Amino acid sequence: MEKSIKKYFPVFVLPTLVAFTLFFLIPFLLGIYLSFCNFTTITDAKFIGISNYLKIFQDATFFHALWYTALFTVVSVITINVFAFAVALLLTKGIRGTNLFRTVFFMPNLIGGIVLGYIWQLIINGILLHFDKTLTYSSSYGFWGLVILMNWQQIGYMMIIYIAGIQSIPGELLEAARMDGATNGQILKNVTLPMVMPSITICTFLTMTNSFKLFDQNLALTAGNPSNKSELLALNIFNTFYGRTGWEGVGQAKAVIFFLLVALIALVQLNITRRKEVQQ
Amino acid sequence: MKKGRKAKHAKLLTAVLSIISVIWIMPILIVLQNSFKKKTSISREPFQLASTIGSEGQNAFNRLLFTSRKSFVGLENYVNGIQKTGFFKAFADSLFITVFSVFLIILCTSMCGWYLSRVKNKITKTIYYFCVFSMIIPFQMVMFTLSKMADILHLGNPIGIIFVYLGFGAGLAVFMFCGFVKGIPLEIEEAAMIDGCNPLQTFFGVVLPILKPTCITVAILQTMWIWNDYLLPYLVLNIKKYKTIPIAIQYLKGGYGSIDMGAMMAMLVLAVIPIIVFYIACQKYIIEGVVAGAVKG
Numbered sequence: 244m245e246k247s248i249k250k251y252f253p254v255f256v257l258p259t260l261v262a263f264t265l266f267f268l269i270p271f272l273l274g275i276y277l278s279f280c281n282f283t284t285i286t287d288a289k290f291i292g293i294s295n296y297l298k299i300f301q302d303a304t305f306f307h308a309l310w311y312t313a314l315f316t317v318v319s320v321i322t323i324n325v326f327a328f329a330v331a332l333l334l335t336k337g338i339r340g341t342n343l344f345r346t347v348f349f350m351p352n353l354i355g356g357i358v359l360g361y362i363w364q365l366i367i368n369g370i371l372l373h374f375d376k377t378l379t380y381s382s383s384y385g386f387w388g389l390v391i392l393m394n395w396q397q398i399g400y401m402m403i404i405y406i407a408g409i410q411s412i413p414g415e416l417l418e419a420a421r422m423d424g425a426t427n428g429q430i431l432k433n434v435t436l437p438m439v440m441p442s443i444t445i446c447t448f449l450t451m452t453n454s455f456k457l458f459d460q461n462l463a464l465t466a467g468n469p470s471n472k473s474e475l476l477a478l479n480i481f482n483t484f485y486g487r488t489g490w491e492g493v494g495q496a497k498a499v500i501f502f503l504l505v506a507l508i509a510l511v512q513l514n515i516t517r518r519k520e521v522q523q
Numbered sequence: 524m525k526k527g528r529k530a531k532h533a534k535l536l537t538a539v540l541s542i543i544s545v546i547w548i549m550p551i552l553i554v555l556q557n558s559f560k561k562k563t564s565i566s567r568e569p570f571q572l573a574s575t576i577g578s579e580g581q582n583a584f585n586r587l588l589f590t591s592r593k594s595f596v597g598l599e600n601y602v603n604g605i606q607k608t609g610f611f612k613a614f615a616d617s618l619f620i621t622v623f624s625v626f627l628i629i630l631c632t633s634m635c636g637w638y639l640s641r642v643k644n645k646i647t648k649t650i651y652y653f654c655v656f657s658m659i660i661p662f663q664m665v666m667f668t669l670s671k672m673a674d675i676l677h678l679g680n681p682i683g684i685i686f687v688y689l690g691f692g693a694g695l696a697v698f699m700f701c702g703f704v705k706g707i708p709l710e711i712e713e714a715a716m717i718d719g720c721n722p723l724q725t726f727f728g729v730v731l732p733i734l735k736p737t738c739i740t741v742a743i744l745q746t747m748w749i750w751n752d753y754l755l756p757y758l759v760l761n762i763k764k765y766k767t768i769p770i771a772i773q774y775l776k777g778g779y780g781s782i783d784m785g786a787m788m789a790m791l792v793l794a795v796i797p798i799i800v801f802y803i804a805c806q807k808y809i810i811e812g813v814v815a816g817a818v819k820g
């Protein structure tokens with residue numbers, strides 16, 4: 244059978260492969276090459292070695308953005324997962340209205356980042372109005388604004404995954420624990436949590452990469468104001484590219500570092516939590 | 524005795540969750556009611572309801588609930604916003620791009636995923652690993668080179684961008700199809716082949732119907748991504764001629780210095796309505812798709 248399928252390579256694989264090569268592979272490899280070049284368009288690229296990377300070290304905004312992004316990622320991963328898990332626990336108790344609650348909590352997830360950013364800009368500015376401040380008064384307002392926004396958007400999504408995880412725990416297991424006289428807290432700690440470890444792996448992975456790569460929400464909510472102090476990494480890279488002429492090479496070098504960081508986080512995180520999963 | 528307490532407990536929980544649910548949709552309701560208000564009232568009193576006479580000098584309850592001056596403007600903000608952004612054109616462009624990109628991604632990557640799982644050699648393995656690898660690449664890494672590439676190939680229009688989405692969205696989709704094809708027993712396909720089907724007939728007649736749930740999962744995930752995507756179309760499309768909805772909304776800010784809050788509120792409402800309609804219509808598939816997608820991804 245394999246042989247007869249094999250001849251059909253041009254029909255089955257080629258369309259995807261061509262598009263993938265043109266719009267992912269070549270841009271990716273070219274991107275790495277350009278990070279070592281001075282350029283304004285692709286055709287006038289001149290190889291200049293690692294000086295783009297050296298220039299990053301003189302750019303304080305990059306390190307501020309890196310620190311800001313790291314902090315934002317930690318805070319939002321913890322809050323989103325704790326709240327999502329708590330809501331999932333409540334919604335698996337079989338109380339009245341479970342379906343409606345699930346529907347409502349998930350809904351914000353479908354709204355796009357730009358729209359979300361402007362919705363929350365209105366609300367947070369409205370609250371800060373009573374204190375005669377605005378969102379762009381200080382970067383910590385932008386920070387907590389983004390945390391609230393991300394929580395609103397992502398809790399529903401993660402909740403759905405946790406609910407699926409909790410529901411797949413065999414009933415006998417909980418029954419047995421209860422027979423042995425375990426309290427609710429003990430069941431949660433010793434049965435439920437270890438059994439939903441795969442869901443925790445997925446959810447922390449998703450929230451972490453989502454937060455680290457956040458762009459649209461950041462652009463719409465504060466656009467990096469005041470003076471680039473509420474810029475996350477992705478927005479910092481974008482502004483370096485398109486906001487400062489002559490800095491395209493540095494922007495591309497930042498993007499390469501950004502990519503390496505994302506890859507590193509993904510690998511480390513998957514390795515750590517996979518080890519904690521219960522063997523089944 | 525214990526049972527009674529438990530029932531009480533459940534009722535209390537329902538009540539608490541109901542309150543949280545109301546708070547949860549509040550942001551959207553606040554935007555909705557602001558979309559009928561005058562610009563100045565939106566920025567000064569965003570939480571007060573639109574009023575036709577103004578609550579100044581009335582009792583405290585009215586002052587808390589309604590704006591102090593006359594603020595109700597009817598559909599003025601909508602008319603204004605639609606004119607400024609060309610909303611209906613943007614909606615049509617968004618719809619066109621999303622529908623055809625998702626269709627093309629499903630068609631091409633399901634075929635590709637099946638082939639990669641059934642034919643095992645170095646080439647197919649390499650392609651598979653590249654697809655997995657591509658999933659973690661942040662868009663900023665390729666944004667400049669990708670947009671230049673699309674520019675050289677003259678793809679800055681709604682038809683061209685479909686192929687860009689196929690290329691950039693292929694990684695996740697191929698990965699998911701590969702995962703699900705592995706679970707299909709080989710015997711079914713062999714039987715079809717022995718009965719004289721060629722691979723194309725086998726795929727469309729036998730494999731694709733089995734893959735239908737996966738197709739829905741992939742379609743949901745890709746739709747959520749493409750419909751809301753801002754940066755890729757912003758960089759690839761010729762935005763003087765074509766705008767998607769997120770671009771049109773961001774344009775309200777970019778093009779006019781300070782934001783016209785009235786038009787902004789109206790556009791936010793118009794942007795959220797199709798999403799809610801889509802959600803209510805396909806809720807079951809969306810939630811199942813998210814679970815299936817997360818387990819595989």
